[in-house]
Amino acid sequence: MQRTAPLAPYALVMPGFLLAAFIVLWPLYQLGVISTSEVNRFGQLRGFAGLENYVAVFTDPDFIGALWRTLIWTFGIVFGALAVSFPVAMILHEDFYGRGVARVIVMLPWAVSITMTAIVWRWALNGESGMLNSGLKNLNIIDTNIQWLAQAATAFPVQIMIGILVTVPFTVTIFLGGLSSISGDLYEAARLEGSSPLQTFRKITFPLMRPFVNIAVVLNTIYVFNSFPIIWATTQGGPANSTDILVTYLYKLGFRFGKLGEASALSLMMFALLLAFTILYVYLASREVRE
Amino acid sequence: MKRFTLGATGLTLALAMTTTLASAQSLRVTVAEYSAKTGPYFEEAAEAFEQANPDADVQIEVVPWDVLLQKLTTDISGGANADLSIIGTRWLIDFVSEGIAAPLDEYMDEDFRGRFFDVFLSPSVMDGQTYGLPVAASARAMYYNKDLLEQAGIDGPPQTWDELAEAAPKISALGDDIAGFGMQGKEIETDVYFYYAFWAYGGDLVEEDGTSGLDTEAGYQAAETYKSLIDAGATQPGVTAYNREDVQNLFKQGKVGMMITAPFLSSQIAEEAPDLDYGVTAIPAGPDGDRGTYGVTDSIIMFENSQNKELAWEFLDFIFTTEWRAKFTEGEGFLPVNPEVAAMPAFADNADLKEFTALLPDARFAPVIAGWEEIAGITSDALQTIYLGEGEIQPTLDAAAAEINEILDQ
Structure with missing residues (x-):
């Protein structure tokens, strides 16, 4: 009897696994087929192409630029959001008058679709009639209008800032869950021992929050790496591809230029990159925990 | 007993509906959204067409310009495209060379051709075959x-x-x-x-x-x-x-x-x-007096894999009548592509439009x-x-x- 038992877990997991496989593996297989084929403008296969599409992507100078920017974009938003969310979550965890309202305000941007947020920012960043310029002018911070979206030097940092803004609510939610899981006894004990707030943070709060930080880093990296709407709605990756990240470049390649073979190759590479990062991070994080 | 009768009635009703559905010929039309007026215009045209052809069931899909090519690409690669679609005429060569657009000459007679200004119809003609009808035209x-x-x-x-x-x-x-x-x-x-x-x-x-x-x-x-x-x-x-x-x-x-x-x-x-x-x-001239204005047309094409080509053509014939063309062109602010529409007072007496039409002899189109x-x-x-x-x-x-x-x- 004991021997047949292990079948049950697999049987129970099977339906979920099949569904996930259908949703994830089938498109992956399709992408694999398209990326090694000669494909016409409309996605119809026209023969085997080997690795030609992959070589074409690798030798495109715009690809290297977009790859580099994707790293800056992902790193900037994930750690920017982390740096903002941690103190915000700690404040919201404290008991103060109006905490409920404050929590709602922090969470509110989450309820708005990212595309809408990005479009509102596009209006706000308009050089002549944007809210940002007129606000800064009223505060006497600037004299002449800044054309925020005209060049990458101003557009890309602003896009990262919008990215941080929309990532904060989700991250705060994870952290609030984490903070409420830390037992109050620990803090009480620390206070009795005469621990300073900084020591309490370093020795208790932060170590116990590690798993939650790890979750936030992995999930946010996955979302942000593939995040399309902010950049597309504000600059479409322009001017001259200078704010393109891989996913906007992928869209142009596939649906503007009709190079669906190369686009499929690129999306498989992006998938591999993201998978490799996630595995590496989870491995490092779990090793740390064991130590 | 009562319940049974009800059930039976429902069944008969369902059967009746299935038969009407089966006999109705459906026609899917993808249109680009030029303005807020585009969707309602085509819905109205479809309804009028259905009244004249009770067997027809016309579905209009309104797609914003920015994602039109993406939608068409996805639809075509999945074999799920509509029967008719508006496209940018500059894309037509790709549709023709891959055998996706159907030639329309077998349906067209001289009378039908005469409904269009030649300058707007000619960009849709490739290798002597007409693959699209100019649905919108604009110059600069x-x-x-x-x-x-x-x-x-x-x-x-x-x-x-x-x-x-x-x-x-x-x-x-x-x-x-x-x-x-x-x-x-x-x-x-x-x-x-x-x-x-x-x-x-x-x-x-x-x-x-x-x-x-x-x-x-x-x-x-x-x-x-x-x-x-x-x-x-x-x-x-x-x-x-x-x-x-x-x-x-x-x-x-x-x-x-x-x-x-x-x-x-x-x-x-x-x-x-x-x-x-x-x-x-x-548009200002260059040192040698050259002027270039840009002419743009969008065409409506019929897909080669359409199951209802005859019906699709009847719909095209219908929306390219003067009455419907005038309504569309005026609503969207395009240039008239049909001489009869252009001669109507709303267009002929419009000073701005005259400037544009005067430029047409110089107009250049995106190369094919x-x-x-x-x-x-x-x-x-x-x-x-x-x-x-x-x-x-x-x-x-x-x-x-x-x-x-x-x-x-x-």
Whole structure:
């Protein structure tokens, strides 16, 4: 009897696994087929192409630029959001008058679709009639209008800032869950021992929050790496591809230029990159925990 | 017992419905959303068509312009495309060479052909076969703000690019938030905004030897003209942050002296800024008197894999009657593609439209090249680099031309 038992877990997991496989593996297989084929403008296969599409992507100078920017974009938003969310979550965890309202305000941007947020920012960043310029002018911070979206030097940092803004609510939610899981006894004990707030943070709060930080880093990296709407709605990756990240470049390649073979190759590479990062991070994080 | 009867009735009803559904011929039509009026117009046309053809069931799919090509690509690759679709005529070559668009000549007679202006029908003709019918047509001309020109002491709109280069800084000098020449530097048609000057200087997008014309004197001169306008502060600042709509908005606000765009700005001004005193004139000429206006048509095509070609054709025949064409053209602010529509008072007596139609003999269309969108993309990128001052004119255009030549070679 004991021997047949292990079948049950697999049987129970099977339906979920099949569904996930259908949703994830089938498109992956399709992408694999398209990326090694000669494909016409409309996605119809026209023969085997080997690795030609992959070589074409690798030798495109715009690809290297977009790859580099994707790293800056992902790193900037994930750690920017982390740096903002941690103190915000700690404040919201404290008991103060109006905490409920404050929590709602922090969470509110989450309820708005990212595309809408990005479009509102596009209006706000308009050089002549944007809210940002007129606000800064009223505060006497600037004299002449800044054309925020005209060049990458101003557009890309602003896009990262919008990215941080929309990532904060989700991250705060994870952290609030984490903070409420830390037992109050620990803090009480620390206070009795005469621990300073900084020591309490370093020795208790932060170590116990590690798993939650790890979750936030992995999930946010996955979302942000593939995040399309902010950049597309504000600059479409322009001017001259200078704010393109891989996913906007992928869209142009596939649906503007009709190079669906190369686009499929690129999306498989992006998938591999993201998978490799996630595995590496989870491995490092779990090793740390064991130590 | 009662319940049983009810059930039986329901079953009969369901059966009856299935049979009517089976006998109805369905027709799917993908249309581009030009404005808020597009969807309702086609729904109305479909309804009227269904009344005349009780067997037909017409489904209209309204798709925003920006994602139209993406939707068509996805639909076609999945074999789930509609029977009819509006496309940009510049994409037609790709549809024809892959055997996706069906030739329409077998359905057309001389009478039907006679409904169109030849200049608009001809871009849809390839290898002697007609693959699309022009559903929307537009040309470009220069809009100018009469008040601003007057204040700057300029009598009459500039006729050449040299005159424009002289007039624009004077208008810009009128105020901090006033720009002489509104320049588009972002998103769709950034390249086209450059062709206006490029053609005036005698350029050809594709030279006779089949290579790109960007790396010619005309290309350098046109880019030089634009770049000096930017450097002289004669355009709005930060041109690479402005797409066509952004520049049009500045014009409507009375902050731009001159800009080049399509007839639909007239209808927008009539609705949103009726007090604006403006005029429409030809795009400035080059040193040799060359003028280039851009003609654009969108075509409606029939898919080769459509199961209901006869019905699809009847629908085309229906929406290309004068009554429906007039309604569409007036609502959207396009140029009439049909002589009968053009002769109607609403169009014949419209001064703005007259300026546009007068330009048509000079009009050039996007060249018929597979991969045109990519060439447009490369050109726009090169121009943005130049406008931003991140690249010298000649080497940047030479590099873009080299890239384009590789596509043209294929």
